[in-house]
Amino acid sequence: MIQSYAPGRAELLGNHTDYNDGLVLAIAVDRGVTLTGTVRSDDALFIAAPEMGDAYEGSLAALAPEGEKTWANYLLGVVAQFQKRGLAVGGVDLRIESDLPPGAGLSSSAALETSTAFFLAHAFGHDALTLLERAKIGQAAEHQYVGVKCGLLDQIASIFSKAGQTTVIDCRSFEVRNAPLAPGVSFVIANSGVKHALVAGEYNERREACEEAARTLGLKALRDIDPETLEKRAGELSPSALKRARHVVGEIDRVARGTAFLEAGDMAAFGRLMFASHESSIVNFENSCPELDALVAAAKRVEGCHGARLSGGGFGGATINLVAAGREEALIQALEAAVPGTKCLVTKAADGARIL
Structure with a gap:
């Protein structure tokens, strides 16, 4: 066996x-x-x-x-x-x-x-x-x-x-x-239960806009430009490609900064990047939806919740929330009240695949 x-x-x-x-x-x-x-x-x-x-x-x-x-x-x-x-x-x-x-x-x-x-x-x-x-x-x-x-x-x-x-x-x-990860934190996954139509088409449009932005700027990929340089060259891009590029380039920068915050044990600063990520999903990538926005807004009001953002592709689905240990139940109550039908689970960072 x-x-x-x-x-x-x-x-x-x-x-x-x-x-x-x-x-x-x-x-x-x-x-x-x-x-x-x-x-x-x-x-x-x-x-x-x-x-x-x-x-x-x-x-x-x-x-x-x-x-x-x-x-x-x-x-x-x-x-x-x-x-x-x-x-x-x-x-x-x-x-x-x-x-x-x-x-x-x-x-x-x-x-x-x-x-x-x-x-x-x-x-x-x-x-x-x-x-x-x-x-x-x-x-x-x-x-x-x-x-x-x-x-x-x-x-x-x-x-x-x-x-x-x-x-x-x-x-x-x-x-x-x-x-x-600093000790004393948990993650709460909040599944909104919402799935919006046209997801495949929306996903493809965004991927094509990212490729268009890289091509127009003469880059192999959006990995090869930083946020400051992107803003200097903003006039070269279509409005749609610029917004999509701002999200991706900003996200890559947030991962780099977030990694430094994790290594310093600064979970509050890391959480602020999660909130910033979700705001960019609303404004730039437009892959959020009212239900996910309501969940993130509710999380922001809960004492002890360091950060929250949509998780995965977007257009519905779930948010991930970084919360101080002991504040999980308060957060879950706020999330489930904000979007009826939301189902939450508490999880932690675990080991990867293995033979048992």
Whole structure:
């Protein structure tokens, strides 16, 4: 019997910076996806998802994206990536268990891919597979079997994170390092339950505007300009491209400054950057919504809440809140009153993926 585990992740700073070669600051949360299973003597694949009341049955010989049980593609895509890389795998019986709440923006999909990569590497003698390669396998699985062109942030955060620390990810070099979290703080994830339409189109528009800004300014990516220089060259950009660039360039700067505040143990200063990040999401990137704005405004009024911002892509979903230990319940009451239907959970920075 083999068990693998991979946590979900929460983004603290670095909103929409990953595809701009930028910096991201994240944590792994203390909830995740556990795979329990055994190796078979044939090439059959059996995956049970008891929480969904469903199961998948197939084989390595007939491996292909699943049209009906699409949840299985997160695992099947990882199997396919092992094969593509010449890493031999055999049949398995697997059971999926997760305590990640759905729709809370904690990247349950990346956790499932990562847990699968760790299970297969251990079960079939590929323990030497690097952690970065495991992250890339999860990303490629999502691109090719799920059809989502995700970055590497989610998988890297799920793999490289450490308990009590943040994970700083350079999305150009894929260099990863950890920065400390001062003791005496918690994180509250507030899931608004709101999903707005046209998200894919909105996301694409913003990505294209960032690429337009970099192209117009003669840059490889928006990573290659600082906020002061951007303002000096603002007249070269269209109004839309300028606003999007201001957000991304500002976010990359906030990650750099935020990392220094973490290393100095200044959580209040770090929290102010989280509030500034959300304000930029409202004004510049326009990827917030009234419900998320109400949650952040409510958090700002709670004594002991250092910072709050939208988490992930935006356009609905969740906020992440940095709060002093002991003030979690007061914050949760304020958030749930501000936006009826909001569901909150308290989490902490946890260790990354592993074999149990």
